[in-house]
Amino acid sequence: MAGVTSSQRELGWNVRILISSSQACFAGFYQQDDFVTVATTTTFSTTQVATMLNISLQRRRDDRYLPIGKSDDNPLFKTVPLRCKKRPRTASASTSRSQSPTKGGGDDDIRDDDGFPETFIPADEARPIINEFRQSVIAGGHSRCAISSQGSAWWSSGVGPAVQAVHIVPQIHWNVFPYRGQGVAPTDNISALKEAWEQTWHMSNGLVLMSHLHQCFDARLLSIDPTTHQIRAFMPYDVITGYHGKVAYLPEHVSRSALQHHYDMCCIENMAAKRQLGSSTYLRSTSTTVLPVAASPVDPSPGDPAKKGQPQPQPQVQGNQSDIQSQGDADVTPQQRLAKQPLSPPPSENESSRERLWRVGEVYFTDAQEAERKRQEGWNVIEVDSEDGQDSEGSSSEEERGRPRKRRCTIAD
Structure with missing residues (x-):
């Protein structure tokens, strides 16, 4: 699925939020079957509060928000791929690396985009954590899609084709995983950061989804209410609107805070699509x-061949x-x-x-x-x-x- 642009999300609104009738809307959302009502919004205490206008509206940056498919700009939080070690090929070795979904595969369960922050986690420690994620999610999800309740294989155990174990909070957004249920991990606390990364790869941060619903879920087009477990379609896309309002099939161990994070990010992504933030999420230190x-x-003149062979003067350094x-x-x-x-x-x-x-x-x-x-x-x-x-x-x-x-x-x- 190609990335959904902010303009395309804006086209999906059927409820628009205005400052006044003479000005263009600054936000909106997609409403279906009275899923969002006045009763679920904030109640204004007085008439004065209800009619107060803020003409210079600015989008507030949520510390938890990261763009879809992009990691934090902080170089200390970058993840590197945990790829399998290269093995010498033999004439009898098969060129195909495909594997049955039911087969526990060791390093074969690690994908090219599976990464870990090498800044504080050794590769040998990260490998088993990443390797166990998909098997644990499939087993805990009873091998069927949480949204469509389909995908159970016709054999005794396992999952059918196009059924995938997915992250609720994306693995590249590990540093904004809800730390102990609230907020984000302190950036200067290694123990907290390590806990956040490990929780991102815990099966409680996983769902079993059909591949096309996985793409919609990662694109923040639909989510699951963490309290009612109702499925919420955020755009009028006919692939997902049929599931709108239905109750998702969730195992008991699924993290409610992870679901809340994903739901909140869907709200931000779709309601605030008209007011985009800057691309940078990290303010680089002056040092x-x-x-x-x-x-x-x-070299003062790298393009001058006549000076290439001349030794360059070195600065005279004195003192300690x-x-x-x-x-x-x-x-x-x-x-x-x-x-x-x-x-x-x-x-x-x-x-x-x-x-x-x-x-x-x-x-x-x-x-x-x-x-x-x-x-x-x-x-x-x-x-x-x-x-x-x-x-x-x-x-x-x-x-x-x-x-x-x-x-x-x-x-x-």
Whole structure:
């Protein structure tokens, strides 16, 4: 299914909310069978409150809201794919990786888009959690769709084709999973963030849905009321309107807070479609700088062949490191800061004199004390070779994940 645009959602409104009859609507929703009534809306206490107008309406940003299919912009929250380790192919190995839905598949249950935040969860710890999710959801959902109640296989146990185990709160939105039933996990609390990610992959955050209803569910076109379990169609799409108002088939263990989160996001996505927020969800710190991965001293004329062979003058650095950091680092450009760093010595020189670099996910550090502080806080700090961008284990993390090594975020000393 192609992504549904905000304009297309606006076309689905049959109830529009206005400031006055002379102005265009600023919000709306789709109403069917009196599903939303005056009794379910906020009651105004006085006439004055009921008639008060706010001419300069601005859409408020909900801390829980993330766009469909997009993760948080915070580089510390990025997830990386948990792909199966490559195995040598043999002549007898089949080229098909398809598998029966009923077969427990080990790593075969892990998909390319299944990711984990490597910033604080090791891959070996994430793998079994991700691997168990779909099997647990299918078993707990009695192998049939929660909305259509269809999909039970004609054999003794298992699910039929086009039946899928899905996340209520999407796996890429793990950091806004309702933390202990309310709000979101504190961004500086590793234990809370880890709990939020684990709850995203718990079977209580899962439903069994037919594949086409899965697409509509992820597109926030329909949801399930967390209290009444009634299905709510948010758009007049004939694929889903037939289920509107019916009671969903939900196992007892399904998380009510996860359902509430999805329902709220559907309300925001569809009712506020006319007033879009900015694309960025993360305000980058002023100490974070985007630099090329292959960091090297700045060449004043990279396009001049006549100057290619000339050695570039190096800055004269005097005093200890603490004196250098105290000399107005706020006024130093990223290029000048890189020029301060000593060049990587030849392999024959002492290893301790080499420039050292650490990373937490896609955020890089050149300050050993900052890296150690992050490690003590619980972040997964990895030492990186400053010359070729490889981890200390000898492999490039970006290349292993199938992403080109083009840019990185660097935290200044």
